[in-house]
Amino acid sequence: MYYENDSYLPFELRSLMRLSELPHHAAATVLHVESAGEIDSIAHRLRDLGFVQGEPVRVLAHGPFRRDPLLVQIGFTRFALRRAEAQRVHVEPAQA
């Protein structure tokens, strides 16, 4: 697994991982969704869709061109998110 050594990282560094950087199929949980700017309807919608603290999340695949968009499993649902959207989601990879 990629993140076997994860627990050696200080917590702040671990939490800096974004959904767009998460390796495929690695288990993780959502920490929070960052808003870009004052009113960010995309961030708001992401929270409505279930990207909220503590939700297990996984990246399952990526598109054929420039590895975009990402196929993301959240809750019982699969969404296609562009990298720019996935970047707003901060995640914590699960301990191996």
Added chain:
Amino acid sequence: MNAPVSDSMPSALHGVLHVALVGNPNSGKTALFNRLTGSRQKVANYAGVTVERKEGRFAAPSGRTIRVLDLPGTYSLNATSPDEAVTRDVCMGRFDGEARPDLLVCVVDATNLRLHLRFVLELKQIGLPMVLALNMCDVAARRGILIDTDKLSQRLGMPVVETIAVKHRGTEALVRQLDAALPDLPLAPDANADLHVQVGRLLSDCVSIPRRTAQIDDALDRVLLHPSWGLAILTVLMFFMFQAVFSWAAPLMDGIDAGVGWIGTAVSTLLPDGPLKSLLVDGIIAGAGSVIIFLPQILILFLFILMLEESGYLPRAAFLLDRLMVGAGLTGRSFIPLLSSFACAVPGIMAARTIQDPRDRLATILVAPLMTCSARLPVYALLIGAFIPQRTIGGWFNLQGLVLFALYIAGIVAALGVAWLMKALRKDDTEHALLLELPSYRIPHPFDISIGLWERATIFLKRVGTIILSLTVLLWVLSSFPAPPADATGAAIEYSLAGRIGHALEWVFAPVGFNWQICIALVPGLAAREVAVSALATVYALASTSDDASAQLLPIISSQWSLATALSLLAWYVFAPQCISTLAVIRRETQSWKMVGITAGYLFGLAYLASLLTYQIARLLT
């Protein structure tokens, strides 16, 4: 009609119960609506099928009338696109001309409760009586999902009924519930409470789920969304579709062709010579008959479209192509509206309502007419049949199918190019969201597919029977009168009004290789594309001096036109906006005549340019 409704009294007091179906996209609202009211609204397996409210009624067992509203699906009351705004406004009682419903039926997908229950909790805040319809119970049972409905009902404070919208009698429990007294208002949840936390508790208390996803979905997505396999499969699938349109349809078309020819001969031997015979044989039978021949091809195309829609593959295709579309200034969300435009640009342009960003939406609307709609199929098929030899290439590919595929590709490439240009012109580099849900795969139901095909067939035949027939008759009149002078030498049509118009236009279209017969056909063809085929048939039937009533269009044009002219006409039809309904729907969706003008202008411009290039190049080469 559009007056705001002043009376806030629940209409239940007047005897009619007013119910609205609300819920997340793709939860089965429209399927329920159809089952309850006997309507036939479009149901398909992707988010954002319904984009406007639809009304229906039915009589409950007690005899009471229930009025049902089907609404666009939405993830939250915080609307981000025009279709979602409709649902929000109806629920809040702010929709012009629509009283606030007496009761909300929240439709949730029982296999997707984590997402769908959150919206139910959000809806509790607006203070209407509610019923929860746990839809897709069949799929949930198959996946071993157990739901304690009594407990869920008690915890939510609203009645909960199980439904299977796609099964006969699958909505009986819901009807019984609607027929009973209105349930009490659910207690509004604490405004500060985190809805997600509440959903989590509801799920752990009332639901047991062996697996969060269906195994089959995981397996299929691994292959179908694989970066290289996925694209290969998509290409093969599209390719196969257009091959099938040609190779499967041939025997059926021959049958219809023979039938039309036989009727023509029978009528012309029965009737004495004169205007009536000419109207029937040259006008109606030659004109309408020439279009009806293409029914099998249209049905085969729709067979594929319907199966793709119901399978859940379409959003996957959008996933695969998103990046390409972004490069062109569109979004993956444009994919489904554009794909619907392969059937017909009108619903395609309406489906653009699901696109949040207004600029993306406008770009999608403006390029949708470039997608090869099914009304182009008769024109393409006629010209391909007449000029492209029926040959097999590489032991596999039907040459005619290849050319058709190339025409579809030409439309797509043109759409991407135009979108790219628009993006470059407006110098836009703001961010556009995708956020597209990928639904579970479903096996299309043969019965539903047959109903869908039947509907398509009736729509097509109605078009033939109404607009195409009447324009053909009109054209026959214009092409037969005024009658030629006594000392006329040429065919009668040369002296008629239509003949003169054709000759006048020929001047404009000579550089692109169109003869006067084509010019005549293009004029009524402005109303609808297929009319060009029937019009050509009528013009040639009238112009032919021989008495052979079964003189068919295809052999005539293949002997009289040059290949360059045929290719040029094909190129014209890739672009030209020969469809009044498309322009009308663009006007309605953009609220702007300017956009209509821009669309028509650029499409005609491209059409002329493409035909000119095609004709001149083809003439050099042949």
